[in-house]
Amino acid sequence: MIIWLNGAFGAGKTQTAYELSRRLPGSYVYDPENAGFFIRDNLPPGLGLDDFQEFPMWRAFNLDMLDYAASRYGGHIIVPMTVTSRDYYEELVGALAKKHQVRHFILWAGEDTLKKRLASRLERPGSWGYRQIGRCLDAFTTQVTEEKVDTDGLDIRQAAEKVGALCGLALPEDKRGPARRRLDRLATQLRHIR
Secondary structure, X not given: OEEEEEEOOOOOHHHHHHHHHHHOOOOEEOOOHHHHHHHHHOOOXXXXXXXXXXOHHHHHHHHHHHHHHHHHOOOOXXXXXXXXXXXHHHHHHHHHHOOOOEEEEEEEOOXXXXXXXXXXXXXXXXXXXXXXXXXXXXXXXXXOOOOXXXXXXXXXXXXXXXXXXXXXXXXXXXXXXXXXXXXHHHHHHHHOOO
């Protein structure tokens, strides 16, 4: 199964993806942003775009990679990626769903929660994530409106358990202590500073 975690910046996609992966033996987190960073870093000056999702090759590469992996990998593939354009959603998630079992969830949080979460990861007002809040919240009520998981008031463990339950997956009991859980989340956060 491909589990696509969509949502605004600060909704908890990456943390929830890695929490799910820690609790689902044999699962794998696939990060579509890596293709975007490659494209951004390897184009001549003047050819870049503000959002790498605008590049057709970003969408094509990620579709091909996920199709390839899902066709050959025996475990669950978890994809934390914001997609607000209906066209891009259909080009990626919709196309994958025609060939594979795909569960797509929008991790939903209100504007105040998103701002608090972005601040907790040391993003400042004016950062990319802050500037996208309004656009994302609007898109998730008008463009990409599939199943939402309200994460206001949920911690990462609870969000992962809720997504797992909605997918019909029984997550093994989390036997880590509070200190280990915090350390795992900090390690995930540090790996994803871009």
